[in-house]
Amino acid sequence: MTAPARTAPTAPHARGAPDRRDRLRARGFAPVLMVLGALLLVSLTAGVAIGSVRVPPGEVWGIVAQALGADRPSPPRSPARETIVLDVRAPRVLLGAVTGAGLAVVGTAMQALVRNPLAEPYLLGVSSGASLGAVTVIVFGVGLFGPVSLSAAAFAGALLTLLLVYGTARAGGRITSVRLVLSGVAVAAVLSAVTNLLMLTTGRGNEAREVLAWTLGGLGGVRWSTLWLPGAALLLGVGILLAHARSLNLLLAGEEAATTMGLDVARFRARMFVLLSLVTGVLVAAAGPIGFVGLMLPHVVRLLVGGDHRRVLPAAALGGAVFLVWADLAARTVAAPMEIPVGVLTALCGGPFFLWLLRRDALRNTGRGVT
Amino acid sequence: MTGTGLDVDGVTLTAGAHHLVRDVSLTAGPGEVIGLVGPNGSGKSSLLRAVYRVLRPDSGSVRVDGADAWSLSVRRVARTLAAVVQDPGTGFDLSAREVVAMGRAPHKRLLDADTAEDAGLVEWALAAVDASDLAHRPVDRLSGGERQRVLIARALAQQPGLLVLDEPTNHLDIRHQLEILGLLRRLPATVLVALHDLNLAAYHCDRLYVLHEGEVTASGPPEAVLTAELLAEVYGVAAEVAVHPGTGAPQVTFLPGEPAAAARGRA
Numbered sequence: 098m099t100a101p102a103r104t105a106p107t108a109p110h111a112r113g114a115p116d117r118r119d120r121l122r123a124r125g126f127a128p129v130l131m132v133l134g135a136l137l138l139v140s141l142t143a144g145v146a147i148g149s150v151r152v153p154p155g156e157v158w159g160i161v162a163q164a165l166g167a168d169r170p171s172p173p174r175s176p177a178r179e180t181i182v183l184d185v186r187a188p189r190v191l192l193g194a195v196t197g198a199g200l201a202v203v204g205t206a207m208q209a210l211v212r213n214p215l216a217e218p219y220l221l222g223v224s225s226g227a228s229l230g231a232v233t234v235i236v237f238g239v240g241l242f243g244p245v246s247l248s249a250a251a252f253a254g255a256l257l258t259l260l261l262v263y264g265t266a267r268a269g270g271r272i273t274s275v276r277l278v279l280s281g282v283a284v285a286a287v288l289s290a291v292t293n294l295l296m297l298t299t300g301r302g303n304e305a306r307e308v309l310a311w312t313l314g315g316l317g318g319v320r321w322s323t324l325w326l327p328g329a330a331l332l333l334g335v336g337i338l339l340a341h342a343r344s345l346n347l348l349l350a351g352e353e354a355a356t357t358m359g360l361d362v363a364r365f366r367a368r369m370f371v372l373l374s375l376v377t378g379v380l381v382a383a384a385g386p387i388g389f390v391g392l393m394l395p396h397v398v399r400l401l402v403g404g405d406h407r408r409v410l411p412a413a414a415l416g417g418a419v420f421l422v423w424a425d426l427a428a429r430t431v432a433a434p435m436e437i438p439v440g441v442l443t444a445l446c447g448g449p450f451f452l453w454l455l456r457r458d459a460l461r462n463t464g465r466g467v468t
Numbered sequence: 469m470t471g472t473g474l475d476v477d478g479v480t481l482t483a484g485a486h487h488l489v490r491d492v493s494l495t496a497g498p499g500e501v502i503g504l505v506g507p508n509g510s511g512k513s514s515l516l517r518a519v520y521r522v523l524r525p526d527s528g529s530v531r532v533d534g535a536d537a538w539s540l541s542v543r544r545v546a547r548t549l550a551a552v553v554q555d556p557g558t559g560f561d562l563s564a565r566e567v568v569a570m571g572r573a574p575h576k577r578l579l580d581a582d583t584a585e586d587a588g589l590v591e592w593a594l595a596a597v598d599a600s601d602l603a604h605r606p607v608d609r610l611s612g613g614e615r616q617r618v619l620i621a622r623a624l625a626q627q628p629g630l631l632v633l634d635e636p637t638n639h640l641d642i643r644h645q646l647e648i649l650g651l652l653r654r655l656p657a658t659v660l661v662a663l664h665d666l667n668l669a670a671y672h673c674d675r676l677y678v679l680h681e682g683e684v685t686a687s688g689p690p691e692a693v694l695t696a697e698l699l700a701e702v703y704g705v706a707a708e709v710a711v712h713p714g715t716g717a718p719q720v721t722f723l724p725g726e727p728a729a730a731a732r733g734r735a
Binding site: 208209214340341343344346347349350351353354356357358359360361399400403404405 | 520541544547551570576578622
């Protein structure tokens with residue numbers, strides 16, 4: 098490499114005082130990951146410990162250790178508490194963590210793939226498509242393979258919706274925020290209407306109630322036997338996205354620039370759409386459509402670690418897990434003994450965040466306008 | 469190796485029924501700096517897009533180092549050809565350094581980590597465009613000129629044998645314009661660059677191609693191409709062309725008023 102040997106004097110105006118964000122970033126990636134990891138452990142513990150019956154954190158871990166093969170303590174614990182920790186709360190808290198991590202990671206990738214900071218599965222109608230797929234299976238009772246067929250139908254619904262919304266929003270090789278959000282909203286409205294129609298006309302009251310609770314997003318009622326599917330989808334999604342983190346970065350430069358840096362954009366996007374729909378479908382089938390996690394977490398995480406997907410993806414996964422575990426904890430404790438669907442809570446936080454983001458983007462764009 | 473040869477042969481590009489570029493041929497020998505000039509809408513950007521393999525020609529061929537660019541994979545082309553395209557901005561908080569590091573992508577496999585060599589190339593590329601002190605700033609908050617330099621650094625980090633640039637001096641102040649064009653001359657690469665400023669093009673390019681309404685009207689060394697008659701015909705302006713005594717390059721001075729009556733009659 099023959100580097101041109103010259104040292105230019107630097108113009109004073111080119112130096113900018115590093116601001117708060119730059120300093121945050123300079124702290125490095127490893128500490129952020131460690132803090133988030135520790136936070137997740139604390140959150141999981143709290144999620145299991147807190148509830149109508151309080152279990153001290155030490156006992157939580159004692160019960161977990163025992164389940165993993167440690168010796169029984171003397172005096173023995175009450176079996177009721179063991180049941181609460183192991184069979185009721187632990188799977189629910191884990192599903193919350195898996196769902197939060199998955200949604201945050203899907204949102205991160207989706208924002209890169211459509212090159213728009215407002216993209217996320219719920220706002221783009223992808224969750225509604227997944228819901229419709231799943232509800233169809235429930236109502237028509239074709240659930241021969243239990244959670245697998247539910248997830249498969251949700252995946253199909255998610256993929257079709259994503260393709261429809263993307264195709265509508267894209268015109269002349271460009272996607273504007275307005276078109277993207279509007280087509281997402283419109284498609285979601287239609288799909289929700291069909292879902293509601295299906296529920297109201299099903300004639301089987303119990304199932305309708307069950308489906309209604311589920312469409313608001315909730316983590317209750319999960320069992321160990323159904324947890325493996327979301328877990329596997331999360332691992333698959335994070336693994337593949339991390340392997341392609343460099344390509345996701347290239348997309349941020351624009352489609353033409355990404356092509357000149359060796360990325361076959363159309364093919365890559367098609368593959369990633371399938372992957373994101375798969376993860377979204379499985380998560381929605383397990384936990385219902387939970388909105389705004391995929392919108393908020395990527396943005397918050399980028400403030401901490403910058404925009405490189407090799408950093409954003411792992412941090413978003415941990416952050417999303419922490420966020421949803423606490424959201425679910427709040428959902429089942431603030432109005433106890435009544436339980437608020439966790440999707441209602443995330444929308445309460447996410448809606449204002451979305452409006453703020455929309456406004457920030459509008460201001461940025463007018464600021465740039467002329468130059 | 470001092471650069472990769474480029475042969476554009478009879479390329480025609482259309483958008484619907486409209487011709488963007490018609491039967492254009494162009495060559496760049498290894499190490500040459502070739503300038504592409506012409507008024508707005510003359511087809512410069514379209515021709516460059518065909519060269520950097522984004523716009524597929526309706527007919528004709530683009531050969532990079534003798535091989536047809538469209539029969540090679542995107543990735544394969546990206547290892548020899550880098551482009552600086554008109555910037556659409558990112559909006560995602562990438563730092564300048566992260567943007568420049570993207571240039572290493574075509575040389576990386578799926579799970580390759582960044583090596584010390586990559587880091588060194590990124591540092592070198594930033595320094596080459598006088599942007600080392602921008603490394604940790606988010607590109608979205610740089611000025612137009614600063615961002616342009618970062619994009620050029622990204623192309624340099626790609627270690628191209630052929631560098632294609634679309635108006636790289638846009639937004640740059642005069643000092644950085646001269647520095648960037650001087651840098652292009654010193655690179656061990658062939659350069660194809662679209663430029664607005666005829667005097668900069670005349671001084672820095674080995675040969676010029678003049679595009680007018682999608683066709684090549686003139687080509688050759690700057691002193692042969694840049695004449696008052698050609699400027700009147702292509703740009704519709706009156707101008708005087710003299711040889712600068714210091715640089716030896718042709719120097720264009722635009723004059724007020726209509727071009728001489730000898731030029732193409734205008735309605």
